[in-house]
Amino acid sequence: MKRLWLILILLLFLTTGCWDRRELNDQALIFAWGMDLNEDGSYHATAQFANPHSLGSSEESTGKASFSVSGDGNSVYEAAKDLQAKVSRAWFAGHRRVILIGEKLAKDGLANILDEYSRNPIVRLRTDILIVKGSSVEDILEVSYPLEQLPANAFFRIHEAADMNPDLTLLHFIMANASDENCPILPVVTVHANPDVGLQLWGTAIFNKDTKLVDYLPLKKGNLAQWIKGQLGSTIGTVKIPSEEGDIVVEINHLSANIQTLIVEKNIQVHVTLGGKGILRESNTHLDLSHSRNVVMVQEYLNEQTATEVKRVVKEIQKLGTDILGVGQSIHRQHPYQWKGLKEEWSQHFQQAKIEIEVKIDLEETGMTGPSLIQKKSEVNS
Amino acid sequence: MRISGRQLFWLVFSIEIVLTMLYSVPAAVKEASQDAWISMIVAGIIGLGFVLLAVKLSMRYPQQTFVQYSQTILGKWAGRIIIVPYFIMWMYLNSMALRNSADFVYLTLFTKTPLYVIMITLMILVVYVVFTGGLVGIARCGELMGPIILVVIIGTCLLSLNHLDWHRLTPVFADSGWTGIMRGTIPALAFYGDIIIFTMIYAFMSKPKQALSRTMWGMTLSAVFVFIATLMVIMTFGPILPGRMWAPFFGMTRFISVLGFIQNVDILVVVIWLFSAFIKLSLFLFVTVYGTAQWLNIKNWRRLIWVLVPLILVLALLPQNATAPVKEYVEQFWIPYVIPINVIGIPLLLMLISIIRSKIMPAKRS
Structure with missing residues (x-):
C-alpha cells in the first residue's frame, strides 16, 4: 500500500505543472x-x-x-x-x-x-x-x-x-x-x-x-498644491527683499502641512499651516547673512511671500470647485457629524470656503558664507 | 492517537488565522469602513466565547468525542439525529475550504491550470497525511508549519509599516456607529465559528486540562493578528478600497516595497496560505471521516476516506466562481444557519441538558 502511494505521488509530479509554464x-x-x-x-x-x-x-x-x-x-x-x-x-x-x-x-x-x-x-x-x-x-x-x-x-x-x-x-x-x-x-x-x-x-x-x-x-503651482496635500518632499522659494535689489533663493525641505477646519453656522473656515526647513542657497543681495536679524528678516519675508503665492493657487483651485487639497477630508475627520450634511454638495461648499494660509518655514542654514563673497566691502549692508 | 497542548495551540492558530485575515477583512470594511478594527476586537471577544462554550462542553466528557457524548447526553437515537446538521457542516467546510484553497492558487499563480487539477493535487496530499498519520500526523504538521505562518505574518506586517497613515483611521466611530460595527463583526465570526470542529479533537488530548488555555491562546493570537491586519489594511488603502478588494491583506503584501529592493514578497503569503489550507483541510477531513465513522458505527474509519473524498471534490466544484464560497454561501448558509444552530444552539442545549442530568442523577455520571 505504501509503495502504491509513493508511485502515485511521483506520478503526480510528472503530470502537473506544465499548464502555466512561461519561459522568459x-x-x-x-x-x-x-x-x-x-x-x-x-x-x-x-x-x-x-x-x-x-x-x-x-x-x-x-x-x-x-x-x-x-x-x-x-x-x-x-x-x-x-x-x-x-x-x-x-x-x-x-x-x-x-x-x-x-x-x-x-x-x-x-x-x-x-x-x-x-x-x-x-x-x-x-x-x-x-x-x-x-x-x-x-x-x-x-x-x-x-x-x-x-x-x-x-x-x-x-x-x-x-x-x-x-x-x-x-x-x-x-x-x-x-x-x-x-x-x-x-x-x-x-x-x-x-x-x-x-x-x-x-x-x-x-x-x-x-x-x-x-x-x-x-509645475510650481502644482508643487504648492502637492505641499498642502502632504505629498511633496522638497521645493524652493524665492524671496524678494523690498529694501534690496536682488533675490534670495531658499531650498525648503521636510515639508509638512496641517489643515484645521472650523464650521461656524454653515460657514467653513479653513486654516492651512505649511511648515518646512529652509536652507539658503543663493543670495544676490547686499545683506550680510552672518547677522541673525537679517536671517530672521529673510525668514519673515519668505513666509509672507510664500503664503501669498499659495493663496493665489488655492483661489485658482477653489474656482474650479475641485477639492484636490484634502479640505473635505479634513472636515470629514474633524467634524464627522457635520460632514454628513456637507458631502452632497461639497463642490459648492468648497468654492465658498474661507481658506487661510500660514507658512512657517524655519530658515536654519545660510550656507558657507555670510555676506556674498562677490561684493565689495562698501556694498555689504550689515 | 494523542496530541499535546502545544500541538493543539498551533492547530487552532494555523486554522483560524490565514483565512480570516484574507477574507473577513473586506466584508468587515464594507460594513464598518474605517471602524472595522473595532469590529475585529468585538469579533475576537465573541470568538473567545465560542471557545469557552466548546471547551466547557467537551470537558464534561474528556474521554469522548462530540459524536459520543451527544449520545451519552441525549440517548442513542436523539444523540444520533443531532449529528445530522454537523455532518452537513463538516462536508460543507471540507468542500468550501478545498474550493477556497484551490481558487487562491488558481487566481494568484496558475491561471491556466484547470481548477480540478489543483484540487486533486491538494486532496492527495491531505488524504496521505490523514490516512497514514491520522490526527497525530496533522498535529505534528501544525507544530511545524504554525510557527512559519506566524513568522511570515509578522514579517509582512513589519515590511508594510513604511506606507501606513494613521489619519486614514479617522473619524473613529462617527461614520459607522454601533450598527455598522456590529455588522462588521459577522464575517470574522463566521470564520471563528470553525472552532466548533475541535469538540471532536479534545478527546485525543494527552492532558485534557490544557484544552481550555491552549485553545484560548490560539484564538487570542489569531484575533490579535486579524485585528492588526485590519488596522494595517485600512491605514494602507483607506476606508473604501479594502471593501472592494478580493483579499486586501494579500493586496497589501503585493504592495510592499522597502528601500526599492524588498519587493514581491507576496509569494510568501501564498506559501503560508497553502500551509494553513493544508492543515485546515486535513483536520477537517479527519474530523469528518472519524466523526462519520463513529456516527454510523463503522469500525475502520480510514475506509470512509474513499467514500467521502470524492463527494467532497464534487461538492467543491459546484460553486460557480471564486467569490461564492467566501461571500454568498457565507451570507446565505453559514451565518443564518450554521452559526446559530451548530456553533451556539446545539452545544448550549447539550450543555444545559448535561448539567440538568448531572444534578438530577449524579450517580449515573461516570
Missing part, C-alpha cells in the same frame, strides 16, 4: 503603457517593450533598447489583444511601472480604463500614471532619453527626482476618486522642444469627480 524567452516585457482616444471613440494603446538583445550587454548594442507597438480596441484588454498581433512573443505586464494617458482621453474620463490596472493579478498597484500634454502618447514613447537605457524609466525617475513618490500615483488617484471628499490629480509630462533633452515634467493635472481632466497647474 517567450515573453515580451512591457515597461511602459500608453492609452489615448481615437477619433471614433475607441482606445489606442501603445506598449513599450524592452529589446532583450540590446539590454544588459556591455558591448555596443546593435539597436535601440526598446521599441513601441500600438493597437486599437474598445477596452484596454481589447487594444492589448490587437497589439499582440504585431508582437512575436506573449506580452507580460508584470514589470510595467508607467502608464501614460493622452490629453484627449483624460478629458473624456479615465473611469473606463482604470479597472484593468488593479484587477489583473499580474499587474502591481505600484504604478506611475502620467498625463501627456501637447503630443500624442505614441510620439512620446518614441522619444529616446539619453540617461536611461529604457525610456520608460525616464518618466518614472523624472517624477521621482521632483521629490514626489511616483510609486503611489495610481493608488492615490484611485483612493481620491473612490472617496466622497477628494478630487484626484495626476502629474503631466510633455516632449521638450530640444530633442536631446526629450522629456519634461510639466505640472499637475486636476480631475473632477467623474475622472475627467478639468485643468492644469504648471
Whole structure:
C-alpha cells in the first residue's frame, strides 16, 4: 500500500505543472503603457517593450533598447489583444511601472480604463500614471532619453527626482476618486522642444469627480498644491527683499502641512499651516547673512511671500470647485457629524470656503558664507 | 492517537488565522469602513466565547468525542439525529475550504491550470497525511508549519509599516456607529465559528486540562493578528478600497516595497496560505471521516476516506466562481444557519441538558 502511494505521488509530479509554464524567452516585457482616444471613440494603446538583445550587454548594442507597438480596441484588454498581433512573443505586464494617458482621453474620463490596472493579478498597484500634454502618447514613447537605457524609466525617475513618490500615483488617484471628499490629480509630462533633452515634467493635472481632466497647474503651482496635500518632499522659494535689489533663493525641505477646519453656522473656515526647513542657497543681495536679524528678516519675508503665492493657487483651485487639497477630508475627520450634511454638495461648499494660509518655514542654514563673497566691502549692508 | 497542548495551540492558530485575515477583512470594511478594527476586537471577544462554550462542553466528557457524548447526553437515537446538521457542516467546510484553497492558487499563480487539477493535487496530499498519520500526523504538521505562518505574518506586517497613515483611521466611530460595527463583526465570526470542529479533537488530548488555555491562546493570537491586519489594511488603502478588494491583506503584501529592493514578497503569503489550507483541510477531513465513522458505527474509519473524498471534490466544484464560497454561501448558509444552530444552539442545549442530568442523577455520571 505504501509503495502504491509513493508511485502515485511521483506520478503526480510528472503530470502537473506544465499548464502555466512561461519561459522568459517567450515573453515580451512591457515597461511602459500608453492609452489615448481615437477619433471614433475607441482606445489606442501603445506598449513599450524592452529589446532583450540590446539590454544588459556591455558591448555596443546593435539597436535601440526598446521599441513601441500600438493597437486599437474598445477596452484596454481589447487594444492589448490587437497589439499582440504585431508582437512575436506573449506580452507580460508584470514589470510595467508607467502608464501614460493622452490629453484627449483624460478629458473624456479615465473611469473606463482604470479597472484593468488593479484587477489583473499580474499587474502591481505600484504604478506611475502620467498625463501627456501637447503630443500624442505614441510620439512620446518614441522619444529616446539619453540617461536611461529604457525610456520608460525616464518618466518614472523624472517624477521621482521632483521629490514626489511616483510609486503611489495610481493608488492615490484611485483612493481620491473612490472617496466622497477628494478630487484626484495626476502629474503631466510633455516632449521638450530640444530633442536631446526629450522629456519634461510639466505640472499637475486636476480631475473632477467623474475622472475627467478639468485643468492644469504648471509645475510650481502644482508643487504648492502637492505641499498642502502632504505629498511633496522638497521645493524652493524665492524671496524678494523690498529694501534690496536682488533675490534670495531658499531650498525648503521636510515639508509638512496641517489643515484645521472650523464650521461656524454653515460657514467653513479653513486654516492651512505649511511648515518646512529652509536652507539658503543663493543670495544676490547686499545683506550680510552672518547677522541673525537679517536671517530672521529673510525668514519673515519668505513666509509672507510664500503664503501669498499659495493663496493665489488655492483661489485658482477653489474656482474650479475641485477639492484636490484634502479640505473635505479634513472636515470629514474633524467634524464627522457635520460632514454628513456637507458631502452632497461639497463642490459648492468648497468654492465658498474661507481658506487661510500660514507658512512657517524655519530658515536654519545660510550656507558657507555670510555676506556674498562677490561684493565689495562698501556694498555689504550689515 | 494523542496530541499535546502545544500541538493543539498551533492547530487552532494555523486554522483560524490565514483565512480570516484574507477574507473577513473586506466584508468587515464594507460594513464598518474605517471602524472595522473595532469590529475585529468585538469579533475576537465573541470568538473567545465560542471557545469557552466548546471547551466547557467537551470537558464534561474528556474521554469522548462530540459524536459520543451527544449520545451519552441525549440517548442513542436523539444523540444520533443531532449529528445530522454537523455532518452537513463538516462536508460543507471540507468542500468550501478545498474550493477556497484551490481558487487562491488558481487566481494568484496558475491561471491556466484547470481548477480540478489543483484540487486533486491538494486532496492527495491531505488524504496521505490523514490516512497514514491520522490526527497525530496533522498535529505534528501544525507544530511545524504554525510557527512559519506566524513568522511570515509578522514579517509582512513589519515590511508594510513604511506606507501606513494613521489619519486614514479617522473619524473613529462617527461614520459607522454601533450598527455598522456590529455588522462588521459577522464575517470574522463566521470564520471563528470553525472552532466548533475541535469538540471532536479534545478527546485525543494527552492532558485534557490544557484544552481550555491552549485553545484560548490560539484564538487570542489569531484575533490579535486579524485585528492588526485590519488596522494595517485600512491605514494602507483607506476606508473604501479594502471593501472592494478580493483579499486586501494579500493586496497589501503585493504592495510592499522597502528601500526599492524588498519587493514581491507576496509569494510568501501564498506559501503560508497553502500551509494553513493544508492543515485546515486535513483536520477537517479527519474530523469528518472519524466523526462519520463513529456516527454510523463503522469500525475502520480510514475506509470512509474513499467514500467521502470524492463527494467532497464534487461538492467543491459546484460553486460557480471564486467569490461564492467566501461571500454568498457565507451570507446565505453559514451565518443564518450554521452559526446559530451548530456553533451556539446545539452545544448550549447539550450543555444545559448535561448539567440538568448531572444534578438530577449524579450517580449515573461516570
